[in-house]
Amino acid sequence: MSESQSAPNPVTETATLAKAPIGSAEDVHRLVGCIEQIMDALDEVLGAETELLKQGKLNEALTLVEAKNQLSIQYMLLQKAITANVSLIKDLAPQDTEVLNRRHQMFQNTLQANLAVVSTAREVSSELVNGFNKEIQRGARANTYGDSGQMPQDVAQKRGMSINTSS
Template sequence: MNQQPSRPQAPAPIPAASTPLEARKLAEYLLESMNTLLGVIERETELVRAGKVREAMMLETHKSELSRRYVGAVAHLKASQKYLTQNAPELLTSLHRHHDTFRAMLQVNLTVLATAHAVSEGIVRGVNTEIQRRNIPNTYSAAGQRVQPGRANITPLAVSRSL
């Protein structure tokens, strides 16, 4: 009576578009997913640029859900690639152009987020340096040289990552 642990079932294969109507619906869904996600990303970019990080963080749940929708639509597109290439190449070309614009906007968003991260990290490092400078005693050796304090004199800086 050995029971083997049940294996997680593989996800069902994604159905490929096989008619012009299905291809058109897929394209519309993908475009709608990209446009909706792009709207949220643009809003996040505006908020971070304005220094309203807390408000930008509130968009995270909605952005994650839209990202899942977008990834699902892209998976459906990949499954339908052969049909679209053979029967709707102009539709596929249009989707590629729209996706290139989408990627460019994502790159802007990532650049803004990386800049905000670098600035905040610089501020925290500056605060830490100032705290350490004030807490470390100034001592000198018998030769009159400044002595570097040991690790016991360094006070750790604790930062809460939740706003």
């Protein structure tokens, strides 16, 4: 592709669709079809992320963040358009409304599973970092007696901890 013919931006295309007026059942069907495609793609990305996190493959899971963000933006744009026109959509295409409701229920299951795994991974990471920090600080305490024959009071943190996140 030449520079003058750059690839279309999916978010821009979605925003254009979301702003388009709804005047017919065909418009509703196009909107619902698009949000279903986005939910399918999000399901795939969230499912892959969930599996990678369960396997402890954090770096690989991080490679999915950009795709997840782009799809989430598209989803939210269309969801706002649907919410703003819900009564019109119900009037023009009640069958599409039912399909969309069922699809959202399925999507919620995937989202809940993903959020639970992400939350667990975050908690485990936090516990690991805190544990490492405690071990580092244990080495900063004096192991001898002071002038008065007493152990010195706990000293404020002397050493920090740095984590290389580049790998």
